Amino acid sequence: MTSAHVALKGVTKRFPASAGGQAVHALGPIDLSIRQGEFFAVVGPSGCGKSTLLELIAGLTPASEGQIEFEGRAIENEIPDGIGVVFQEDACFPWLSVRENVEFGLRKAGVAPDEKARRVRDAIAMMGLGEFAPSYPAQLSGGMRQRVCIARTLVAKPRLLLLDEPFGALDQQTRLLMGDEVLRLWREIGATVFLITHALDEAAMLADRIAVMSARPGTVIDMVETHWPRERDSRIVEQESFGATTSRLWKTLREESMKTMGRSAAAT
């Protein structure tokens, strides 16, 4: 278990019953082993617990059962050092400029002012936001705001980058281009990337390995290796094996998605 960069063993999440409701078994048991520097994606039907899985690894919520380790250390009730998260929702602080938003990621990093300024400048430049550094989020497009959030995460130099459907709110063209950006950053920073997505093509294009989750309670029902070279970009969608990968993902997911839809229909 310690040889993996991130390891999950028998991880389960149950949410206690709310007033008038029932307890929800959201996730697990899940066993996963993510390698150092790997680009790992998770796909699954709506409500299968993908985001919960990410929050468990980030230390934002505790597991009901099982153990999660990051770099050989158990994650228990606190956010581990070296983890960065990019959320699906717009997480820019609207009262801060782009520069201040990115600086926010270093607030607790204990970095010297000169080093801080250099890292902020580099992160902003890396995301192509140089000329927008003094702008406020309201003056930026959705894609640019998401890049600000990525820059804020990268400035802290995370060793594990957790991406929770980061392109969910963007249009298809922007998503493809942002996918290229993420691949470029992944190669540059050398971090392990854990991507949650509902888009099968996005997972097939970006990841080295893809875990397919079942309907709730989410468990891993398939693991797909893409065998892409490390140097890759969105043009791999033209390859035949890309189609084969997305087909395999959909074949596994179709039945699980039907289960989810059936559950929704029964609930209404």
Place this chain on the structure above:
Amino acid sequence: MRRVRLYQVGVIAGLLLLLEALCLAGVIDKITMPPPHRIAVDLVKLLLAGKLYPEIGKSLANVLLAFGLAYSTGIVTGTVLHGYRTARETLDPLFATYYAIPVFAFYPLFIVIFGLGDGPQVLIGFLLGVVAVIVTMLNGLDRVPRVLRKTASICRMGPFETAVHVTLPFCAPYLLTAAKLALAYAFIGVIGSEFIMARSGMGYEIGYAYTNFDNATMYPLIVLILLLSIVMNGVLTHWEKLLLARRGQR
């Protein structure tokens, strides 16, 4: 925007001119109300004479004290209540019906408890404003996106740092709205209380001038209160607009 500002000034100037014309034509008699230009002249004379400065200073000090108490207590109480769901749900009916309670009716009781000094006036100003601040604060805190709190957690910030660097800055427009409400209620509470039972203050002087048909004092004081209230509220509204514009909300 500039055109709207011109319309606003035009409407106010038009109403003043209409009032001036009605007063000069005798439609409104001199004992009821002097023409606006006369009120303006009397106000300048009043301010130059400086006779009422102690009254003005006393009222303003009490207004600011009531405002400061209502604002600080409201923000702290709102923040604490936001973290305690049961306490909030217990107090929700009180907040919902609070402004149906005529606080002024308790004035005699406050005098019994606090005496004839400034205490009851400040207390009424405080009581009128504090719940508005609490409710506005809760409203703002309810709207803090969960993702911002999660971002603070990922940046390894504790509850206090999250409150200072995330929650309160997000709520800044609500804090300014709360300040406007607290200020308005502080003016109403303090000046209103001075009317009912006080031996000094702007409210008392207006009441005294009214019973003595002293329009040269009464109307300038009313205008002065209006001007002070409008200027203070205007400054807060200007800050609020700047904040909202920066966030793309206006």
